[in-house]
Amino acid sequence: MRAVATAKASAFDPLVAETALRGLAAPRKTLPPHLLYDPEGCRLFEAITTLPEYYVTRTELALLRQVGPELRARIGRGASVVEYGAGSATKAALLLSALEAPAAYVPLDIAEGAVKASAREIRARFPAVAVHPQVCDFNRRIALPPLPAPLLGFFPGSTIGNLDTEAALAFLGAVRASLGQGARFLVGVDLPKSPAVLIPAYDDAAGVTAAFNLNLLHRLNREAAADFDLARFSHQAVWNVAESRIEMHLRSDTAQSVSVAGETIHFSAGESIHTENSYKRAPEAFQAMARETGWRPEAVWQDPQGLFSLHLLAA
Structure with missing residues (x-):
């Protein structure tokens, strides 16, 4: 995870919509982690860094x-x-x-x-x-x-x-x-390290990390003309031992359909959107x-x- 700050978006963003549709149309739905960091996401991440469970910062x-x-x-x-x-x-x-x-x-x-x-x-x-x-x-070569x-x-x-x-x-x-x-x-x-340490760091008792993850759907509603009902999605933090990584997911709690930029995205009950990895090396x-x-x-x-x-x- 990282903290960033962005200018407040006030309208449809075609790049955000295109990125979201590309990820949500994949066989295993995914969204790139940089979408987590709109202004509210930044605020929530800063709160995460002060939580007792989040040892990293x-x-x-x-x-x-x-x-x-x-x-x-x-x-x-x-x-x-x-x-x-x-x-x-x-x-x-x-x-x-x-x-x-x-x-x-x-x-x-x-x-x-x-x-x-x-x-x-x-x-x-x-x-x-x-x-x-x-x-x-x-992530690309930069001319300094x-x-x-x-x-x-x-x-x-x-x-x-x-x-x-x-x-x-x-x-x-x-x-x-x-x-x-x-x-x-x-x-x-x-x-x-032990999942007993890792999982709480990405799924804290106060629910701040859950709010941070779910805020991504708020952003898509605002910037990608989506109609996600956040009450029908849940935050998940999963330790993937084979890949040595924590995965963050947004799980659809019911079978449902969501509109994103005019396209219909179908979710089965329990299907998730993979939003972030955090590899431990x-x-x-x-x-x-x-x-x-x-x-x-x-x-x-x-x-x-x-x-x-x-x-x-x-x-």
Whole structure:
């Protein structure tokens, strides 16, 4: 999961409608996770990050504080930080504070609101840092502005867990091509652990994650001319042990038909829409992926409970 902010949509969005229809017409209905992050989705995700069950954010923040001095020594003075999937600037600010005289910050995201929000906060907190916001699809190779070396890519929050192996390899390769030889890449990776810990993190007792997932149907009603009845759908979090991933689904509680952009979508009772994956990868598994895409694993840090890891890769 990741937090982003988008401009408030007020009318039909043909791209959202096209994306939704493509996924809902598939033999196994699915919707891309980026649709979860409209303004209300962003608000709900920020609430999720503070829940007692959701260990990811607080564990990663603690790790960043812990490894800050080592990162400062490894990266050197005057670094340019390129953040992939910029949303909340909290982690970027923590990283910039740890580095020695950082020179530049480049927030990247497909959501313009997320990029502007991160840029605004970093400019206010670090007036000496040059900020170059860029609205783009960060899963592709990106032409970065001229930046002072050394370059440090930053991909926190275990957002890479939203990508299956093929997509994660493509992403890692694209980042290496964009950052270039000599760059480093700091990546947050969630670790495999007991379902007793994982399931509550994605299906909390207060129902915030359920509201976050169901809000996707609200968005389709608003932006894709859909008529989902949210009372007839339920949030599901499933641990897929074979794939080492948490899956989020929206289950149709009854047989029903829904209109989306003028097209009728049929659901059988119990059929679900797969909305998000969160892969949990052991350090050796992630390092093997990094090597396959031309990165050299330089360091890995884990919290004492073995919940989360930070990887520093070198190009």
